[in-house]
Amino acid sequence: MRKAYRFMLLLYPRGHREQFAEEMNQVFEQLAAERRERGWTWYVRFAFGETAGLIGGAARAWLERRSTRPEPGQTPTRWMPQELAEAQQRVDASVADMVQAIANHRFERARVLSNQEREAREKLRELREKYGDEYGRCV
Amino acid sequence: MRHVVRQHSLETKPLTEPVLLILTSLAAHPRHGYALIQDIELLSNGRVHISTGTLFGALRRLLEDGWIERFEQQDTSRQKLSYRLTGVGRRQLQLELDRMKHLTRTGFARLRAAESL
Numbered sequence: 173m174r175k176a177y178r179f180m181l182l183l184y185p186r187g188h189r190e191q192f193a194e195e196m197n198q199v200f201e202q203l204a205a206e207r208r209e210r211g212w213t214w215y216v217r218f219a220f221g222e223t224a225g226l227i228g229g230a231a232r233a234w235l236e237r238r239s240t241r242p243e244p245g246q247t248p249t250r251w252m253p254q255e256l257a258e259a260q261q262r263v264d265a266s267v268a269d270m271v272q273a274i275a276n277h278r279f280e281r282a283r284v285l286s287n288q289e290r291e292a293r294e295k296l297r298e299l300r301e302k303y304g305d306e307y308g309r310c311v
Numbered sequence: 312m313r314h315v316v317r318q319h320s321l322e323t324k325p326l327t328e329p330v331l332l333i334l335t336s337l338a339a340h341p342r343h344g345y346a347l348i349q350d351i352e353l354l355s356n357g358r359v360h361i362s363t364g365t366l367f368g369a370l371r372r373l374l375e376d377g378w379i380e381r382f383e384q385q386d387t388s389r390q391k392l393s394y395r396l397t398g399v400g401r402r403q404l405q406l407e408l409d410r411m412k413h414l415t416r417t418g419f420a421r422l423r424a425a426e427s428l
Contacts, residue, residue: 192367195392199344200363218360225362232368261377261397269398 173204173219180223183230185237191254256303259296266292326407329361329369334396334404337379341395344370370394378403 177200181193200222207218266289273282326334329351336342336350344366351361373379378400384393396404 188367188371192371195344196363196367199348199366202345203348203363221360221362222364225364227364229362229364229368233371236372258374258380261374262380265377265397265399272398 174201177222177226180226180230183226185230185233187237188233256296256299259292259299262292263289263296326403327369328359329365330373331404331407332359332361333366333369333373334378334400334407337394337396338401338404341382341384341393343384343391343393347394373400 178197181189181196184193203218203222204215207214266285270282270285270289273279273285332351332354333347335354336347342350344363348361348363348366351359370379373394374381376399377397379394380397381392381394383391385391
């Protein structure tokens, strides 16, 4: 079952595999051990569920990959290296939180968030230097 | 006068059951993948057994949307990578729970009204 699982992971787009395959394997092995202890009925149900989940998940990952190809000028977070995408998201989230804090007159909180945003931007700038400009301007 | 700002786009985004369960599971504290699956079984009284394919598909979308973030946890468990809610994810969960509360109240009110007829 373990080999079959690893094989089925090849159904996923490469980006998803790079990001999650190792983690998925670990979780699968822990779950398989636990379900085996519960009995064979549980294990067979688990095996069917995992197979269906992987096939459905891979199909959805491919469909989403096609449907989220960025338009010209759009921030292409889904196509960035993972750490770059996450850094971009941290900047976006910090800005959104800061705007909300200011709008709600929570200025002390806004000041803390402003510091967080500055650090997040600095991290993003470092990553953009590392990966170059091929992923477009994001800030 | 105080103005409360909400992001309109978040209010209109529908949540699937796995996503709602994942966000609820992460509301208290961060968890790694295996702990998420176990907690989701607990949250749903054993009704929902989420597969790894479903879990990591949902986690990928939540990461892409900035509702959760992934980080390395320094502990002794096998899995080092854990997930936690961002401010955006927490607000989204709050909005969904508010919607559910409103729906539940309305549903019970209508049931009571039908029973009293």
